[in-house]
Amino acid sequence: MVRGRPRSFDRIETLDQILALFWREGFDGASMQQIADAVGVSKPSLYDAFGNKESLFLAALARYADRDGQRQIAALEAEADARLAVLGLLNAMVDSSPICGSPAGCMVVASASLCAASHIPEAVQGAVRSMLDRSTEALARRFERAACDGDLPPGADPRAMAAYFGTLLCGLGVQARAGASRDAMRQVVTSAMGTWPPGHHRTQP
């Protein structure tokens, strides 16, 4: 056992609350005092547990990737039909708001605009861009596999489709954060998928 006084709060649980705050308010919109109040811990305890604000944000972003990102990627891989897989991703973005206490949209998309300002630490900007790239690459991998399965519309380029749907997800993320209605967003998803008729999957000849 480790010596010393044990920590009075759960690190992961606390990180989930902090994540939600950064998500809603942005990197410099959420002050350390506000965060400390929200999790019911004094400010120095935050610094003891997570370092400075930059490393705290990076930890929250990593937690988001582990919790939400991995889940989405797993769902993307698990669905056998590529069209249904990407449709599930788009619908998840549409339905994102009230699933739990999380804000609407996607934390990475929100942070992409929030963290482009020059005074944001370089490491934070880099982490956000890296996660945006990794999302597009996850899509590309899924579409490459679909191409091998003969599961793509004829003549479709997997990487181009990944860039396209990645951009569309960013757009939906902005709309969700701006308070767009679910109906409007569903309409967008329908329009975007309308060009990709079902039935290409090899199990649906």
Next chain:
Amino acid sequence: MVRGRPRSFDRIETLDQILALFWREGFDGASMQQIADAVGVSKPSLYDAFGNKESLFLAALARYADRDGQRQIAALEAEADARLAVLGLLNAMVDSSPICGSPAGCMVVASASLCAASHIPEAVQGAVRSMLDRSTEALARRFERAACDGDLPPGADPRAMAAYFGTLLCGLGVQARAGASRDAMRQVVTSAMGTWPPGHHRTQP
């Protein structure tokens, strides 16, 4: 003539500089001191000329609407072929970065994420959302006209198309701000327009 000491700076010219700063750094990323230094004017002069920070941002946003928004809407209306009109809008977003000293993307899209934080003045959040809505409505008007002209793909719903392309523009705005390459963005535009083959316009039977 008005009595009193004449203003030493041009209001519109100054507003253009301030607009660019808000665009890059966001509402609270750009401090009044930073703005004053950038335009070469003392801080109290800013308050004399524009009121407080909130009204200064609203003035900058209105200037953006007059300068860039109106130009895009005019181009959208001027192009007779609806497909070419929306293609021009998408390409303008792709090419937005180095046209002048302006940052990449679109100020409204950037502000949509930046101004969703709870500590941003209500009027600012409302103005941003209103401009986002007005953009979609401008697209809808253009597509309604195209529907009358028989200039839309068969069975297309003008309002759904407006929501779709509006969302796509938001996505491109995020990508541009996140530093996506022009080639990747062009690929996205190609994918998005690929489903809308040319030749529907009545002058191209």
Next chain:
DNA sequence: CTCTAAAGCTACCGATCGGTAGGAAATTCA
């Protein structure tokens, strides 16, 4: 029970935030 190590807190640091008081400078009107 004592010592050590880790975590808790109050109270504070300098810097910067948005915003303003109050006087000097510049211009028109009489």
Next chain:
DNA sequence: TGAATTTCCTACCGATCGGTAGCTTTAGAG
């Protein structure tokens, strides 16, 4: 040349920012 008016700037306000010094409290090791 005054008086009136408007803009300019230096210097300052309280509040809040990220971050920390230093003491107290809680635990295990001996």
